[in-house]
Amino acid sequence: MAQSHDPGRPVRVLIVDDSAMIRKALEIGMSSDPGIVVIGAAHDGERGLEMARALAPDVITLDIEMPRLDGVSFMRRLMPERAIPTVVISAVTSEGAEVTLRALEAGAVDIIAKPSLGTGTALPRIMADICRRVRNAANARPFLSRPLVQTRLTARRSSHARDHVIVIGASTGGVQALAQLLPLMPSDAPGIAIVQHMPEGFTHSFAKRLNTTCAIEVREAKDGDEMRPGLALIAPGGSRHMVLIGHKPKLRVSLQEGPPVSFSTPSVDMLFDSAASCLGPSCSAALLTGMGKDGANGLLNIRNAGGRTIAQDEISSVVWGMPRQAVMIGAAQFILPLNSIAAALLEPPATALAQTAHKEGQSI
Template sequence: MPVRVLIVDDSATMRGLIAATLCRDPAISVVGEAADPLEARQAIKTLDPDVVTLDVEMPNMNGLEFLARIMRLRPTRVIMVSTMTERGASTTIKALEIGAFDCVAKPSAKDPRSFDELPAKIKAIAASPINRQEPLRQESHRQESHRQELHRQELHRQDPTSAGAARREPQTASSRYSPDGRLVAIGSSTGGVEALLTILSQFPENCPPTIVTQHMPPVFTASFAARLDRLCKPHVAEAVDGAPILPGRVYLAPGGAAHLEVVKHVGGYRCRLTNTEAVNGHRPSVDVLFNSVAQSAGRNALGVILTGMGRDGAQGLLAMRKIGAETIGQDEASSLVYGMPKAAFEIGGVGKQLTLQRIAAHILTSTNQ
């Protein structure tokens, strides 16, 4: 059976463009269109689509508010279709945390072919189970835990002998972490926003230097990095060419702009951004990152491949493992799309498979030995 898709967008032109893109694939059937959330709500009930494409900004109801209602009342596979603006990107990142499966940017002069991957994304998502694990409550819990930690640190600064400061939390991998000099390289794609937030929110302030390539449209990674920086204890930012790679820092590859590599430098490592051709259809590519880490850091690194469609990162993770680095793959049960981790596992690139919830603790324990 073809994948049944409902298109939700207030622009008739954009609905037509999305429909034309999808109808070229015989494995996809556009079963309906809606111009606003009120029409969309009824269409979802009537048509029961496999996947919904949802505009971020619409009349009558904010796209985020509508998405939250969908996920609460009738969990659905949703792809956000967003403008390539700072506001659109920020809203899309929040939508991915709420429960949207993926995002695509609306075509623009800078990225006229942004819909090229849409059919493949829809088919991959349609094959994925709807197991979003209450993302809204998880997000609320993350923010509350972060606020409590900041409050505890402030109490300690004001009065190190106070009861609040003296109270000790259970000894976790995070609380007893001490860097050993190794760096961490992470690659992810579809489902990666939630996966990365789950992992990085467990990292301590002095986390191992961490380099991340997440498949994401241009502009979106800046908003994602800012979001991570607000919610996590380490400092998170887009990578800058030549930046030293330091403990307590997380470096995110700029979306669609360049490949992110790690190069040796006196006394450590630095980021390098290169504008070479796309690899595996992606720029930035996870394979490019992992291969550079294998060459520059060798055994002094740990590689992690997370949820995502396709094979990007599989060969690079294998190169890391062959040179002696520890490698981890997200398991099928906790992956939104078990494509990239599966490809790496099948060729022998994954040394250990773990659930998403266990990966952060394992990274901290491993790099603390």
């Protein structure tokens, strides 16, 4: 069972990492934050499990590649008995990315690229980001990945798939959510553009994993990719935003350098704003589980442009932050559990306006 963190006290953190230098750097960096108290540090997964059981931390930071017990095995043993929010801090390699994704599927709530101790002046900024995400993770509700019980859906009006585009935004918990949502999409589903907050180097492996479980093609987006039915494009992690340009049926994605928007690069707001401009009522959008506010304003713009807008509900979200903000500002026509969102996205957007009056704020 997941434990709840008392917001009136600092977040109690356990560090699990086999590198003494990384353990020390994380301990010093997080101890400088008045909202965090480091209560212990373990040098391998077995010792980490012992300390997690004894100390009951609010959050665990976890390395992946460790002796005796690796991070994935750690998560698989920990989560059934103690659903402690766990932030994976992992090296960015192709092998490391693949293993890290398995840890997320096993219940970890966030992923951070392991900082290089030689990053010099950038290290304080990196540590500030780690502290912010650790504090936010204390409010997460980890879920074990569950096998899908639904069968693949059928597009209601596949002949209109070229005129209909789906956009999705997610952050904390989004890896698990997308792994359950996208396999439900039929091979002739409308084109899908996705921003999932994830460090550079991990989105490519994430897309490859999804591609093996889906009827649609799933891959990391490249600048200039054309949106088409049966294709889902995931924005690369890093310093570029993904936006839609042009007009249907010749709609493309553009990867653009720029400062963070809503504290995020790539930003869900940037994708959603471009979808509102390019697609208007031909767009369906879903804002899934995640910390912060990214995507809420963009979802409102899509709604105001006549598109269909959905926010994931609180019960099925790991963190009800981004969807909650969307609900608060009136951006969401529908507030749905994760297992209902795929079907709602496939509904032709033109039907949304007719249903809004009696379904707004309710499940469908």
